[in-house]
Amino acid sequence: MKLTIEPLDFERDCRLLHAWVTHPRSAFWMMQDATLDDVRREYGAIVADPHHDVFLGRADGRPAFLVETYDPGRSPLADLPEFRPGDLGMHVLVGPPEGGPLPGFTTQVFAAVLEHCFADPAVRRVVVEPDVDNAAIRVKNVAAGFVELREVAVPGKTAMLSVCTREAYELATGATAPHLTPALMERAHRHLVAKAIGEYAHERLVTPEPDESRPGWWSLTAGTSSYSFSARVHPLEHWVVDADSIDPAPDAQAFVAELAPALGIPDQLLPTYLEEIASTLAAAAWKLRHRRIPVAELVDADYQTIEAAMTEGHPAFVANNGRIGFGLDDYQAFAPETGEPVRLHWLAARRAVTRLTLGAGRTEEELYDGELARSTRERFHARLRGLGLDPADYLFLPVHPWQWVNKLAVTFAPDLARRDLVHLGAGDDEHRPQQSIRTFFNQSRPERHYVKTALAIQNMGFLRGLSPAYMEATPAINDWVAATVEADPELRSTGFTVLRELAAIGYTGDAFHRHAGPSPYRKLVAALWRESPVPQLGAGERPATMASLLHRDADGDALVTALIKASPVDAATWVRGYLRAYLRPLVHCLYAYDLAFMPHGENLVLVLRDHVPVRALMKDIGEEVAVMGSLPLPPEVERIRGAFPDDVKALAIHTDVFDGVLRFVGAILAEDGVLGSDEFWGLVRATIEEHLADHPELADAAAHYDLLRPSFRHSCLNRLQLRNTLQMVDLADQAESLIFAGTLANPVARR
Template sequence: MITIEPLDVERDLDVLHAWVTHPRSVYWMMQGASRADVRDEYDGIVANPHHHAWLGRVDGRPTFLAETYDPAHSPLAGLPEIADGDLGMHVLVAPPVGQPEPGLTTRVFTAVMAHCFADPSVRRVVVEPDVRNAAIRAKNAAAGFVELREVPLEAKTAMLSACTRAAFAAATGADHLTPDLMDRAQRHLVAKALGELTHERLVAPSPVPGEERWRVVAGPSSYAFTARRHLLDHWVVDPGSIERVRDGVPAAPDAQELIAELAPTLGIPDQLLPTYLEEIAATLAAGAWKLRHRRVPVARLVDAGYQEIESAMTEGHPAFVANNGRIGFGLDDYRAYAPETGAPVRLHWVAARRDLSRLSLAADGTEQALYDGELAPEVRGRFARRLQVLGLDPSDYLYLPVHPWQWQHKLAITFAPDVARRDLVHLGEGDDDHHPQQSIRTFFNGSRPERHYVKTALAIQNMGFVRGLSPAYMAATPAINDWVASVVHADDELRGCGFEVLREVAAVGYTGDAFHRTAEPSPYRKMIAALWRESPVPRTPPGEQLTTMAALLHRDADGDALVTAWIKASPVDAATWVRAYLRAYLRPLVHCLHAYDLAFMPHGENLLLRLRDHVPVGAFMKDIGEEVAVMGDLPLPAEVERIRGTFPDDVKALAVHTDVLDGVLRFVAAILDDDGVLPEAEFWAIARATIEEHAADHPELAEAAARYDLLRPEFRHSCLNRLQLRNTLQMVDLTDQAESLIFAGTLANPVAVTP
């Protein structure tokens, strides 16, 4: 975090003197100044109403000096280029102690410029660097400055330069797309691709003779690297170690080129390869943006709030290589709506004609209670007046929240006839600020955290799907959630583990469009719908910290792991911490499987952990309606029957083997092992003991435990990237997900009972 405050000369004199007299600060022109000289200079600036000095901090540490001044009261006064609304600026970044931090100067420069333009009266920022200072002139140009002319000043020949608001916005809108940042993003993604494609047995690294390195050959290129190997065929490739050679010549690692080179091996259909490469490019762009703008150290997250942690997540799905595609978003959309930007979003609302729409509610809900809870009386009054002004009766309509992007790019264009005939009426923005979650189309209410999450349809292509919502499919969502919640809430074992579900309590969708009259279903039938999910905030006890479980897989830009920091901040040792975590996560999922044949999709983004004293004490499972399955003959209400599936026992067991052990715990185990916190053999022994202890506590479930056989020596290796590579537009059929699975042999089970 970068902060800027007025300079306190007495307090800051020591660092100030060290900075301005350092040999690297030669262009500050105070090389031989004494402490008294520096004090006099900055006392004079502080006393000058036309000149101001500022101390800048990065994560609380003094890091830079900035000055702003009125050019009309400076040596630039009288120059014909100087105009009303100009603000002069100087900036000095502290000389580094040890290794320079990549990108720091650019981040500081951008923050100082934003500080200047925070005053609405400022139209341009003016600078006058020494003409010999090529480095700062290049930095100025990158920020949008235009060099006007050389100007002779008392102690230097200056290059007078100016930057307008528009030029700064245009230049910094893509300030993350630099060679250095893109190289880091490329190396990170290439390392992930090599590791995950090896895990899925799409490539097979061979040892480099005489070296502790591995090599993958991809068409005309070869990639040599070091890697740490873990159980479950998990490879952690060191990004900095990657050396690429193409046609015998060293070349920079490039994720798009790697995929193109491996395309015949990966089995990507020719017609879909460009789409997948576009998703790779978008993932790289997002990676570079996060390196520039989201350098949040894990130390700040150890005690952070739920939404601060949520927006600090930088990896996305841990297994998918192309996991930040978001095809359809432009750069402005990314900055406005991507969860990692942390920008608040005001949802738009439309009125949908009641007889062309459907609202489904939980058993304990009513339409009146839903809208009373989600919309303030003044907002509902405003919406009603909007309809009445158009000669419409508000009672003929349902209110439906929509993503701002969806209104702008889809409803107002693709559904223009529906809007024109007043079957859909745009009501404008709501009053609450919402925060996009990692799933990108689900929003947390930042203004009123006790209010429901809102999940919206969003017609962008991301990670194997267009992110729409089907009104027909969602009609049963509240009933499904009611049934699952009734099972979970009535179970003593689950209550004892602190395991709960967040119900999706209402769903609304519009079906009056032409696309619902066609013979075949299409993504266009999934563009105008929303659902509401319970907030975890009212059910989180005081003194507990709420976090996405994805945080356990998070490393910051410096490579520090949040799970390691939490363990170190807790009052227990690593093994005890892991036991507590697996009691809150693994044990409830095993119990649901054995007791009810009930399976969730328990990846990191779908589960929230509750921590007390930094130790897990419970969990909330979410995203129930689309992801839950009953894989046995348990009686179900008619309206819930949709979630029943029939699968072989070894596929049923993948609800733990693939979704938990391979999909989540292999990453957590590797992080703790690599950080020297807990050896992976001990981690997996604790996981095995968690399953065994559940079996011992529930002899009545012995038959189910034997049938699922979670401790078997090996299990089928279900692969995620293979699904996306086969069809990046729709990687699975949501109505029959098991039939879409792709297997690559078996994996040795890390929790297997050893002979």
């Protein structure tokens, strides 16, 4: 039997409702003596109420039941203390059956009604208040997952207040992937295709055509399909596409496949990219279903609550949640947006075939004393002694739980059997995965270091391993960068600092190091430790990932807008403070040292005071920093020197800051009516000019980089992933891997 639910047609259905509510079996509806006019008045008021809705249910097309939903907080029950945000009230009336009762029909109706209620991702619980004497309906409520809370007095009856949570509903229905519903997946498709249109158009892979008959509307042909949509274009050719406007309703995988020739996806890699698109859709649906934290709750939220609330992934990459290798259980256990605590596993790695490098002045004992409780280390030692091994012959190496189960216990089975590696079990501290997915924040002891682990999943153009050979210089590089930053008066004045990677460890005793050439297999057993921002915070300061400035919640509200409104300053002052904390130090490092970072949202921690950014902490230094000039470097740091063409050097600001971060922030503020684009980019230009006015000794460097030139080369990220989704760039020669699409007009150009 097919059950459907549709909005009530009041004029058409009024007589039908009168027959139903006055039927003897509807006694608990309390309208036995109602006239047709009474029903007309009652349901006319409901239809007119924006907080109360009424629906008609059909069975195989025949009218069969009535559904009402309402906001309990705006009902006669509003004062009850049990109500929470996300509650939805519900009434259901099954019409008199034609030809006698149909066994199991009411149960089917209940299931359809609850599915209808929970189809709205904002609904966390369904609330009902049946008459305490209505035993039959109370039994069905409990069977459907409702919990009876208590008796309450409501007009005309004593009711049994009952609630059904999403979790209880799903348990009762046996749902194993409740986020994979048509409604949520349609929203995920629309969001991803809107982003794809915007970013592919930004990179000039597709060219939407304006609709001359409808200002603000565009069309795009993809293969044999044609789409229309409304959109606005902001500086730096930044498209904001209205997802709900896309017609016809899009399928993200079909959209990509139709565009594959124009996107330049190699035939042999199209299935891999489509898998990453599917995984990104699945993650989006999961977030819509489970991770609906309104921006209002994030304005004052703690560091890790904000981190787990991020829903977009990388703002520019379309396939940004690939995570190929994770199953559903892995996703729920280890994805940062699930917010689940993780206990890292530990290996003992034979010292003779393991590299541990430490920052200046640090010792092995100091590292492990700070990261492992004495009782934990004693447990590890006991495990080794129990195997007849000397703990002094081993180093301790943290690994991702997924990595242990799926890679190390299998791919490195010979190493474990000969005791070059020994599994020591899970550690005692609970960690939280960060947006970079393989980096962990210590939730049990926030002052302890971040831990970055190797993770052999394919995500956003790379297998997420860590190279022991490459990381050997990481602590020395971090020491040099930190010392350079700390010694500079300008950087000290802005509060700009780096979170140093203090130690790196990697196992090299495997067959892949001994008998084969370089490959991802050499990057599977390694980790590093990075400073936590928590010990660096002052009174009244709180940290937040800079990625949060690009975040919109499920209702479309932007966190950056909410922060500005919550702050004691106006929007221009807020943006000026943000640019002083973020942009000015990066410009100074470029001018003074030819030093470039990779300062995207997840690589930078903003420190807020009274909701205003006051300084910035840069992280991920060892892999993503470069010196682009002749500045003298210690031999062990020489690896970070790069040879770049002059027109590429300035992209450290033009691409990585302007195009990679500020075009999104500026567009959000313009879309929300907080700060116009001209004023926003004027503040960016003023920040650069004010820095030079304060540092006339850097005039030659400023002229060389010429950040205020009319245009700059348009370096494209999606083009890299589309060309080779398995390895976007050669990390040893990233400049040669870049793909350009002409030039972009510089929004801060001199006028």
